[in-house]
Amino acid sequence: MATTNQRPPDRDLLSLNTATVRERWNLKEMIAGCARHGIRGISPWRDKLAELGAKEAAKMIRDHGLTVTGLCRGGMFPAADRQGRKRAIEDNLRAIDDAATIEARCLVLVVGGLPPGSKDIAGAREMVRDGIGEALDHARSSGVPLAIEPLHPMYAADRACVNTLAQALDLCDELDSGGGGALGVAVDVYHVWWDPELARGIERAGEKRILAFHICDWLVPTTDLLLDRGMMGDGVIDIPRVRAWVEQAGYRGFHEVEILSAKNWWKRDPDEVLSTMKERHERFC
């Protein structure tokens, strides 16, 4: 698929993941900032939501006419003992409640990695499957779809042992075979751009399973495994190509910008970050 033939993205579909400006703004400032810059989507992390309170946040977001493209994050299911796994599930139920309060389009699941001291990644993956299974009913009855986010394999040990889109979709099929919309995936170009099976995975996912689309860029070199993500256009990811694939699959949702960047974007004036996001969205996405 040629990337040059594509029309530019709809600017109304840009969304701000609060991680992108988390160091210098609180959620109030982020909501006001999005409105000021004409950015129509927002996706808060729970730490920022907790500061303001979910109800207050919901009101403010509504008042500013923003769409909540997701709540980050649930997940982190694996734990060393039964009690730990139970606590994780309870935490996910609370996250679902918060997501419902702010009318989030999904709760993003960063599923968790190996429990401390464990080398059993197959076992961790079973804990993830069981954990999602236990949270799914509450998600369904709350009207909050769960979006499994496959994370880059470099996070397999400590953040998420679901590392490919195919693996996430296998989980969806196993736990939600009807495909009723309660379980799907978040496709983040940073995590999946390298995958030789990406196009097939997106096609397989289809409209029903693609609940979120996250963008940023992979820098060369990358100097930190977690906090050195790039702004769209500064790296090597062919974002228009991936966008074309998700659109062909039927996705019509937002393009959520999530950039963890300790040395660069987190240090800048958030208004500059938002302006840059808008410009880069049009040029490189």
Place this chain on the structure above:
Amino acid sequence: MATTNQRPPDRDLLSLNTATVRERWNLKEMIAGCARHGIRGISPWRDKLAELGAKEAAKMIRDHGLTVTGLCRGGMFPAADRQGRKRAIEDNLRAIDDAATIEARCLVLVVGGLPPGSKDIAGAREMVRDGIGEALDHARSSGVPLAIEPLHPMYAADRACVNTLAQALDLCDELDSGGGGALGVAVDVYHVWWDPELARGIERAGEKRILAFHICDWLVPTTDLLLDRGMMGDGVIDIPRVRAWVEQAGYRGFHEVEILSAKNWWKRDPDEVLSTMKERHERFC
């Protein structure tokens, strides 16, 4: 598969990849060091081989009774223009000659990433396929099997755009459908441990396609994408499990220790590194 039931590895199958002690020893010292420590395999990198000369190295390795478990490395096929791709292939032909001179069991291919300025990973993958295809006849006639090494996806941009075992095996099947032994894979636990399809991939590869087995460990946290690999036992990889899989597939070759570790192992006395390797091989592999 339980890991605890397994018998310890055969100590005669330990091999030293020269990258592990590259900062403080030259190839002569490495060969003598292996012999002194009773390590019976060695896998030189080409920079070290060039210092000594392939013929001189071959003689010295033979005199010390070592097996050359691989030559690191060929590959790096993608380039911005035809001339660059031609140069890459010529370099691979020379590497095959060197591998033949030292009687290496394989030439390990780190296939290369994106050409400078490119975002076209599918295109880079085609260049890799074509490049291996062009080198394969010479490899076959020289009796040097080519071992495609799938590298961890975090190296997709700058080192290798072959990132899963399945992808490497698809290349093998496409270029060497007869499976005559001229083309296979190097399974390095560091690169593939996270892969949910790993067991299936190893089974699919089978004895014919597994040309090398590399070991080290994945540290948590990992502080550098390239130079922070761990000694076996210091990280989260269940090495005995992966060894059991390759042995079930019929692999009877060496266990090659390749540790790139700027802050730790490269700073230590290489004799201490080799002693530690031996001890950890018995306990954690």
